[in-house]
Amino acid sequence: MAMWGAPFSAQSRKLLLLGSGELGKEVIIEAQRLGVETVAVDSYEHAPAMGVAHRSYVIDMLDAEALKALIRLEKPDLIVPEIEAIATHALEELEQEGFFVVPTARAARLTMDREGIRRLAAEELGLPTAAYRFADSLDELRQAVEELGTPCVIKPIMSSSGKGQSICRVPEDAEVCWNTALEGARAKGTRVIVEAFVSFRSEITLLTVRSVSGTVFCPPIGHIQKDGDYVESWQPHFMSAGELEEAQSIAKAVTDQLGGRGIFGVELFLTDQGVLFSEVSPRPHDTGMVTMATQDVSQFALHVRAILGFPVESVQLLTPGASATLKAEGEGQAFTVSGMGEALALPRTQIRVFGKPAVRPGRRMAVALSAAEDVEIARTIAKQAASMLKVEVYENEQ
Ligand SMILES: Nc1ncnc2c1ncn2[C@@H]1O[C@H](COP(=O)(O)OP(=O)(O)OP(=O)(O)O)[C@@H](O)[C@H]1O
Numbered sequence: 001m002a003m004w005g006a007p008f009s010a011q012s013r014k015l016l017l018l019g020s021g022e023l024g025k026e027v028i029i030e031a032q033r034l035g036v037e038t039v040a041v042d043s044y045e046h047a048p049a050m051g052v053a054h055r056s057y058v059i060d061m062l063d064a065e066a067l068k069a070l071i072r073l074e075k076p077d078l079i080v081p082e083i084e085a086i087a088t089h090a091l092e093e094l095e096q097e098g099f100f101v102v103p104t105a106r107a108a109r110l111t112m113d114r115e116g117i118r119r120l121a122a123e124e125l126g127l128p129t130a131a132y133r134f135a136d137s138l139d140e141l142r143q144a145v146e147e148l149g150t151p152c153v154i155k156p157i158m159s160s161s162g163k164g165q166s167i168c169r170v171p172e173d174a175e176v177c178w179n180t181a182l183e184g185a186r187a188k189g190t191r192v193i194v195e196a197f198v199s200f201r202s203e204i205t206l207l208t209v210r211s212v213s214g215t216v217f218c219p220p221i222g223h224i225q226k227d228g229d230y231v232e233s234w235q236p237h238f239m240s241a242g243e244l245e246e247a248q249s250i251a252k253a254v255t256d257q258l259g260g261r262g263i264f265g266v267e268l269f270l271t272d273q274g275v276l277f278s279e280v281s282p283r284p285h286d287t288g289m290v291t292m293a294t295q296d297v298s299q300f301a302l303h304v305r306a307i308l309g310f311p312v313e314s315v316q317l318l319t320p321g322a323s324a325t326l327k328a329e330g331e332g333q334a335f336t337v338s339g340m341g342e343a344l345a346l347p348r349t350q351i352r353v354f355g356k357p358a359v360r361p362g363r364r365m366a367v368a369l370s371a372a373e374d375v376e377i378a379r380t381i382a383k384q385a386a387s388m389l390k391v392e393v394y395e396n397e398q
């Protein structure tokens with residue numbers, strides 16, 4: 001039986017979030033709504049989730065010793081990874097000591113790098129994916145490109161939101177792609193994955209919830225990515241019954257293998273040759289921010305419910321809807337976000353301004369969420385709302 005007392009009391013239930021961006025901010029808000037004590041951790045001050053948590057810490061989460069020291073000090077009831085770049089071996093050690101890692105320390109380790117999850121999905125589970133190779137040097141990369149043919153996609157094994165990702169269109173591009181990967185990798189190390197380019201009809205995120213009730217799927221979310229990062233998403237994405245069944249069976253296989261409780265964002269490509277598995281996040285997904293406008297219970301609330309051990313019997317889509325992102329262009333800490341009034345004047349539209357303390361080119365700063373009678377109208381309105389939002393950087397100030 002789940003029960004707990006007030007935050008800060010000896011009876012509190014304490015959730016510690018590793019990574020405190022826009023997704024974690026919503027997780028913390030949902031946890032707070034259930035009376036949970038919350039601790040936000042990230043590598044920089046004033047990260048979005050820190051503003052809504054009871055307390056926060058700034059540490060290098062790839063530093064195993066720093067991570068272990070903090071967790072042993074705080075003794076949280078739940079450790080909730082929000083990003084991939086975490087010293088996951090430290091999480092495994094902490095799990096051994098009795099700490100509870102969401103969904104499991106092994107899932108966090110396997111999804112931390114593209115190799116772990118790709119080998120598990122393709123080689124252990126035999127799920128359909130794009131053909132792939134790994135390379136540790138420019139020479140190995142050239143060899144992989146030759147074997148897979150062009151075009152192919154090259155990504156650092158440790159990166160997210162498209163960082164370090166590029167398309168190799170002709171074999172001569174290999175060197176530029178190698179350098180792009182080196183610059184974009186989020187941790188030291190040079191290993192890359194080379195994937196055959198998939199000409200998909202569309203791509204989706206299938207949010208999959210594992211709770212005490214079993215596995216429940218949210219209606220599929222369609223999305224568009226630019227330079228490897230999401231710019232637009234909508235729900236539901238229409239697909240045939242056969243295709244949906246294929247997608248759900250892939251999602252079920254991967255999430256059952258990873259185990260634990262919580263929400264998983266299973267990324268899939270829809271092609272004329274069938275559904276391909278791409279990757280999975282054992283946590284809420286950026287494209288799933290649309291669920292704040294469309295579902296009876298958002299992906300963030302579902303995650304919190306499932307990890308606290310509560311049932312998730314079903315998920316209801318209340319309305320079709322869409323999301324569109326605002327990305328910064330400049331760089332610096334002196335900036336403003338404007339256009340919120342105009343965006344909010346649009347029908348059935350909400351915005352989330354994340355409150356990140358600094359901008360850099362391409363950084364996601366806000367999202368517009370619109371509901372409408374059909375997804376196409378919702379997409380048009382969400383894009384219009386996002387285009388009204390502007391980030392203005394003050395060049396001459398700090
Ligand atoms: N093999 C491929 N063929 C075609 N397009 C691809 C391929 N791999 C990736 N992409 C495109 O790039 C996007 C980002 O790729 P991927 O999800 O692997 O990167 P990521 O950095 O983990 O992104 P995120 O962290 O936002 O999920 C995909 O959603 C897809 O649009």
Ligand SMILES: NCC(=O)N[C@@H]1O[C@H](COP(=O)([O-])[O-])[C@@H](O)[C@H]1O
Pocket residue numbers: 019020021022023024082083160161286356363364
């Ligand atoms: N695709 C993964 C993703 O969207 N993750 C979200 O972005 C934040 C990092 O943003 P930042 O790079 O702007 O600090 C993460 O903390 C998470 O909320």
Ligand SMILES: [Mg+2]
Pocket residue numbers: 267279
């Ligand atoms: Mg992805």
